[in-house]
Amino acid sequence: MTAPLSPARLLLDLDSLRDHAMDAQTLNALAFVMANELYPLLPFHQALVFEHRGDAWRMLCVSGLATPVEDSPYLVWLGAAVPWLATQANGWQPVWIARDAVVATPRVDEGWREWWPAGAFVVPMHARDGSRMGMLVFLLDAPPALPLTDVLRGVWRTFAYCWEALAGRHRRRRRISRRQWVIAAGLLALLMLVPVRQTALAPAEIISREADVISAPIDGVIARMLVRPNQPVAAGTPLFALDETTLRSRATVLSREVDVADAELAAATQQAFDSPQSKSQLTLLQGRAQQRRAELGEVTAQLKRTVARAPRAGVAVYADPNDWLGRPVTTGERVLQVADPRIPGVVVQLPVADAISLEPGARITLYLSAYPLAPLHGHIVETSYEARPTDDSVVAYRLLASIDDAPLPAHARLGLHGTAKLYGQRVVLGYYLLRRPISALRAWTGW
Structure with a gap:
């Protein structure tokens, strides 16, 4: 005690x-x-x-x-x-x-x-x-x-x-009792079976579905850009001009050579009446004169093609005039586009990792970065067969979609970027949530 x-x-x-x-x-x-x-x-x-x-x-x-x-x-x-x-x-x-x-x-x-x-x-x-x-x-x-x-x-x-x-x-x-856990698990399993529409997000840009590519008509160096980016143009409006210095010099030289060839041909023609030897040279001199005229005609035709013109009315689409001034181009090289702003479309770069099964005419909603509260709606028009690397080095499929809003909103301007939401087939909620983890697991394990 x-x-x-x-x-x-x-x-x-x-x-x-x-x-x-x-x-x-x-x-x-x-x-x-x-x-x-x-x-x-x-x-x-x-x-x-x-x-x-x-x-x-x-x-x-x-x-x-x-x-x-x-x-x-x-x-x-x-x-x-x-x-x-x-x-x-x-x-x-x-x-x-x-x-x-x-x-x-x-x-x-x-x-x-x-x-x-x-x-x-x-x-x-x-x-x-x-x-x-x-x-x-x-x-x-x-x-x-x-x-x-x-x-x-x-x-x-x-x-x-x-x-x-x-x-x-x-x-x-x-x-929480065991019965409650069982009920909760059952409800969760039923929830995973709820059908939902499969969706994907991808970067997108507004383009024109009716656009003509303006390429260099001949080899040369761009001397002047005659229109500004996004400038409205009419059919036949000059768009850019190539430097003509080399062609004009070549035309001057060929013009002199044509004159010389004509003079030699005329002298040989006069001598052919008295000299059999001069008569035998007429065919050669005549062919040389025709060759010089053909060369001069080709250079003259090229001089007429140094200015590229708009084939239709629209908007000149390119980035910056300074990117092209003094730049050498080859025949067929793309310089700009003339696009019709009245028929806009949406080009979507869908990464391979986010690709979903899309039905023909699948719906699309475009949320522009400049107008996030005014989405645009449309449908898929065409899709690329294979994926290619984009400018950001992301392998993606190229999708082209229409804009179905009527009347056409004023903010549906060419060149605007945003995020497109693509709507695919209906799947159960469990597949919708676990599709990416399952794909990653199979890529890592090969299962």
């Missing part, structure tokens, strides 16, 4: 015990305080703290032990003894249970005689709504004195309050 504590010491111990319980940050920390720091007030052989989880009990702490060995014979026996002990203390008040005063099961009685002393002082822990949170068990040789149990009532209430504060939310989450 230990000597009784003085009133001052008792108050100090109770105050310290309350502070330590209130300072606990976790339920395990609180259980450690409950199992170890009551020894000065209530000398015990051992103290155990158990948490009530549904229909099961879990040990939180044992006095004097940092981490109990879960497969030890003692803890295995506690797994059977604690539920029986809980039935003996199912009220709100602490209960003294003497080994000789109760009839326990053979297994509980055998283990009690081996590991526990004469009695156990059980303190139930209840939340304010009446639900049972756990219990605190003190192993003693005799029941605690009545004055001490009255003093400790405030301690039990403090422990219960802190326990509820630390474990209240966690306990509410743990109340």
Whole structure:
């Protein structure tokens, strides 16, 4: 027996015990305080703290032990003894249970005689709504004195309050039963079978579906760009001009050569009447003169083609005049486009990684970066057979779509960029969500 504590010491111990319980940050920390720091007030052989989880009990702490060995014979026996002990203390008040005063099961009685002393002082822990949170068990040789149990009532209430504060939310989450989990899993499985329309996002640009490519008519160097980017032009409007210096010099030289060839041919014709030798050269000189005239005619024709003209009315589409001034071009090299702004379309670069199965005439919605709140709607007109690298080095399919909005919105201007949303076939929601992960898994594993 230990000597009784003085009133001052008792108050100090109770105050310290309350502070330590209130300072606990976790339920395990609180259980450690409950199992170890009551020894000065209530000398015990051992103290155990158990948490009530549904229909099961879990040990939180044992006095004097940092981490109990879960497969030890003692803890295995506690797994059977604690539920029986809980039935003996199912009220709100602490209960003294003497080994000789109760009839326990053979297994509980055998283990009690081996590991526990004469009695156990059980303190139930209840939340304010009446639900049972756990219990605190003190192993003693005799029941605690009545004055001490009255003093400790405030301690039990403090422990219960802190326990509820630390474990209240966690306990509410743990109340989900197995049946509820099964129902939730079934609902999730049904949700995965809901049909949805498959969609994909891809960069897009507004172009003209009726556009003529203006290429270099001959080899040369671009001297002047005669129209500005996005400038409206009429049919026959000059678009750009090639440098004529080389061609004019060549034409001047050929003109002189034609004159010389004509003079030689005329002189040989006059001499042919008196000299048989001069008569034999007429055919050669006549062929040379025709060759020079043909060369001069070809150069003259090229001079007429140094200015490229618009084949139709529309808008001149290209980036910057400075990109072309002084640039050598070859015959057929693309320089600009003349596009009809009244027939706009949408070109979409759909990356291979995002490709979906698209039906003929699949719907498309274009969200322009400059007008995100005014989408444009249309349908797929044509798709490329194979994917090719884009300017951003992304392998993508090229899709051409129409713009079906009538009347045509004013902001559907050529050259605007945005994001196109493509609508494919209907699939189940599970496939819609798992398509990309499955594709990545098959790419990594080959399965």
